[in-house]
Amino acid sequence: MFIDRAKIYVKSGDGGDGSISFRREKYVPLGGPDGGDGGKGGDVILVADSNMTTLLDFTYKRKYIAERGVNGSGSNCFGKNGENLYIKVPMGTIVRDVESNKIMADLSHAGDTIVVAKGGRGGKGNARFATSTRQAPNFAEPGMPGEERNIELELKLLADVGLIGFPNVGKSTLLSVVSKAKPKIANYHFTTLKPNLGVVDVQGVQSFVIADIPGIIEGAAEGVGLGLDFLRHIERTRLLIHVVDISGIEGRDPIEDFLKINEELRKYSVKLWDRTQIIAANKSDMLYDENVFENFKKKVNELGYDKVFKISGATKQGVEELLKETARILSTIPIKDLEISEEERFVPEDKRFTYKIRVEDGVYIVEGSFVDRLLASVNVNEPDSLKYFHKVLRNKGVLNELMEMGIQDGDIVRLNDFEFEFLL
Incomplete structure (x- = not known):
């Protein structure tokens, strides 16, 4: 699990x-x-x-x-x-x-x-x-x-490369082909319900970790389905391989799918949307018309994506070229730790003991963590301990603050259950 x-x-x-x-x-x-x-x-x-x-x-x-x-x-x-x-x-x-x-x-x-x-x-x-x-x-x-x-x-998974795309476009099949990972594969939507990791170790290619991110759908950035749970696993990746079903056998438009996924990335994080992408036009072995791929590649190129590979996870066509280019690009992208803004970073609170003073029915009440700490430290029924108690009140500034509030000789000061008469 x-x-x-x-x-x-x-x-x-x-x-x-x-x-x-x-x-x-x-x-x-x-x-x-x-x-x-x-x-x-x-x-x-x-x-x-x-x-x-x-x-x-x-x-x-x-x-x-x-x-x-x-x-x-x-x-x-x-x-x-x-x-x-x-x-x-x-x-x-x-x-x-x-x-x-x-x-x-x-x-x-x-x-x-x-x-x-x-x-x-x-x-x-x-x-x-x-x-x-x-x-x-x-x-x-x-x-x-x-x-x-x-x-x-x-x-958040530590992977160099994230496989993204709509459900059932062949990401899990591609992962199983390029690594020793054994993800569950079947021909129905949302076969993958959890991220899968695999290590790509091909001769002549620098090994890298690749993650199959479960299918992202429209509305994922707003939390539709398990969208947010899936999207955050892509944050650490240095490179994205965007898998698109080019065959059209399910009646989907590959360029429309491509645009929708990128829109979800943009909504979730501009940094994620701006990350380097390699496009893998998958299921090319079932392509009925070569012009479909050429038209797709042309439109994607016009959008600024120049790395487009025609592959087939089932027959392994074009997969080796895809991996070599992935490894080459990875070698040019430095590894960075997750950026945490100052607004997001936790700052430990000051644990110093504090107090506050209020007046109620003529009684000056001192309360707070400082009072609890002080009373636990002393024995107010013992003369030396009581002297230490008053010394701490003086050093802490409690007595000066009481005088600034207008306390008079004989007024009662209360600290939790202990009371004493104030004397200048």
Whole structure:
């Protein structure tokens, strides 16, 4: 089964908590603080693997969570860092943040990696807070929470050449002739329901990868049928072979078909529409009138396409010449990574802890992630810890902001469930 799109949930490991501990030995009655730091949480990392070809694995497992950092302990023992979680994906995978719909990475080469969720930093143990005036701090930092997000994986095939054209024009037959690929072939529309890849390895021709893109129909660029799913697989190709049924046995007009397919390419992407094309006039063994091909070639040439080959996938007529010209043109086209505009690129949000202040019924309420973090770090019932609490509020600018808002001595300040009277 070929799966080329999947959504998964990822969460990095939380940081381990710092330890509150004091040295206690038989002959050391006044041992100082010796609480160690917590370990860092594990990252979630995607890795491009050349041995994977689909995103099928992600239909069975959709949640990935990295290991948490270990808490610190006494004797200045630091907690162990959590193990990173590595997730293998096929080469050619686009990683997108679901919430913003922005692209995080294009993993197009073997071994490419992207950290999609960074592990939380470990909290500091109480030994870190000891000073000449605060010799027995009875508080420590909790570990930072890990990042979590939903991401979408989108696979775009890595092929040098894309075979395009209406259904049933002979693309799959041509692929089976020029490579060892064994696509399903039959004489009815939409035989191919998934892209097929094959490697062209002919004597005297530089090998290249060719993809049979399922038949594109009118309205594909607007999502008719499976149009969008098919069209995006052509984006990475450097060259297109446009296969047209020249025989007319099904009552189709080859030039009309050619124009319709190119119009769908133009609607989907001007860059795709402007890509170099070689035209393969297929099923020439069933051609009843040679003038049909000559007229077709003349009209196509007038449109600016000068590479037109009369071939037959069934008899292999003209196929070798087509492949040699394809390899020659490919040698002149450099390999480029998928272009990601600044508007499309994902920018990680600033994870600094923030707060906001509002006044309700005369009470100054400070709330936000900064407040949650601070209250988790201190013991407000312990004098030294409470001094540290007020120092942080002063250094963070909370106290100055309260004064700018007009707070007076004796006014109540509330942080979550903790309240205190403000004193200048």
